[in-house]
Amino acid sequence: MLRVEGVSVAFGEKRALDDVWLELAHGEVVTVLGPSGSGKSTLLRVIAGLERPDRGRVVLDGVDLAGVPPHRRGIGLVFQDHALFPHRDVWGNVVFGLRMQGAAPEEIERRGRELLALVGLEGFERRSVSTLSGGEQQRVALARALAPRPRVLLLDEPLGSLDRRLRDRLLDDLADLFDRLQVTALYVTHDQGEAFALGDRVVVLRDGRVAQVGAPDELWARPADADVAQFLGLSNVRDGRLVRPEAVRVRPARDGARGSGVVEAARRMGPLVQLRLRLDDGTRLDAAVTALDHPRPGDRVEVEIDPKGIVLL
Ligand SMILES: Nc1ncnc2c1ncn2[C@@H]1O[C@H](COP(=O)(O)OP(=O)(O)OP(=O)(O)O)[C@@H](O)[C@H]1O
Ligand SMILES: [Mg+2]
Known part of the structure; x- marks a missing residue:
């Protein structure tokens, strides 16, 4: 339904x-x-018509958008600092686009209520947007x-400007909303967690080029190269071989046994603990373990790698 075909943009040098190149199917959520x-x-500005590409084109439902101005493209925008209209209240902001479309008053009323309910802001109609919290403002922008x-x-x-907890909650809400409304969306983020949580597919962009496209599981299992792997947080790369951190098994070294390495650092991330290990041959290795009781920095451990978790890049 949306196709980006060979788009290039240069600013001076x-x-x-x-x-x-990029393609979005109807109802698909792709994260960049x-x-x-x-x-x-x-990339988003080119698709929205706010930036003209030097080469290539954007096609929506079979129509080349080159001659179509931004407000006629049928594209909705939510930006991190895409300011709401400060002099309109919540209602005035939400129904702005409907008024611009010349929708009938009953339709404006009905759709406005529907959207406020959808983003959980019923009763906020008359609030001035300047009195809203950051999360509430983003909900208004979405509506x-x-x-x-x-x-x-x-x-x-x-969600860039929101604190972690609010971000996680809005992320869940967004995923749910996209699903229910069958929204076709392109969602830009520099946060891997966000990209993986929301995207049916993820496009990894690097220096203006698409480095890889794939479902979150595919990217994690087969990153295109060491650079993509690093960016996804997969740091166990050596000589073109990647060891997935969840394939590294760690046991405390038994009494008297030397084990094969030592724990340098342990970092809790929710239910997971990320261990940084130094093996006796000097190599460093990251392990992701789930355990009620995990080894501590300084502990000697026995390390085993599940061969299924070794990926050739
Ligand atoms: N109007 C402009 N004039 C000159 N250079 C620009 C302009 N817009 C973007 N650039 C440059 O193009 C490159 C890509 O910018 P862009 O804003 O698309 O990056 P981004 O991935 O969105 O980054 P961020 O995560 O920081 O928002 C940057 O090097 C930026 O400095
Ligand atoms: Mg940006």
Whole structure:
């Protein structure tokens, strides 16, 4: 339904996008993951019609969008700092797009209520947006973008400015909402957790080029190269071989036995503990373990690697 075909954009010497190809099916949520400066926002701006590509084209439902101005593209936008209209209340913000479309008053009323309920902001109609919390503002921005029933929703780090807990909650809400409404969305983030949680597929962008596209499980199991692996947080790469951290088994060395390495650091991440190990041959190895009781820094351990978790890059 949405196709980006060989899009390139340069700013002077800087190639922000370099021959990017991308396809979104109806109802699909694709996340774009890449470090700062990799071209994520530029890609969304090209699709939205806010930036003209030097080469390539954007096609929506079979129509080349080159001559179509932003407000006629049927694309909804939610940006991190895409300010709400400060002089309108919540209601005025949510129904703005419907009014611009010239929708009938009953339709505006009905759709506005529906959207407020959807994002959990019933009763907020008359609140000035400047009195809302960051999370509430992002919900209003989402409702405003969804109200005119866009064909595609583009989101640029919409949760970037929120604290971790709120972000996790909104992330769950978003996933649920996208699912129920069958939204077709392209969601930009530099956070791997966010990209994996939300995306049916993930596009890894690097220096304006698509480094890899795949479902979260595929990327994790077969990153295209050492660089993508590093970016996903897979740091056990040596000589073109990747060891997935969940394939590393760790047992305390039995009394008297030397074991095969020592724990250098242990970091709790929710139910998982990430261990940094130093093997006796000097190699470093990351292990992700779930256990009620895990080895501590300084402990000697027996290390075993499940061969199924070794990936050739
Ligand atoms: N209007 C512009 N003029 C000049 N250079 C630009 C312009 N817009 C973007 N760039 C450059 O293009 C590159 C890609 O920028 P872009 O904003 O797309 O990155 P990004 O992946 O969204 O980064 P971030 O995660 O920091 O938001 C950067 O090097 C940026 O400096
Ligand atoms: Mg950006």
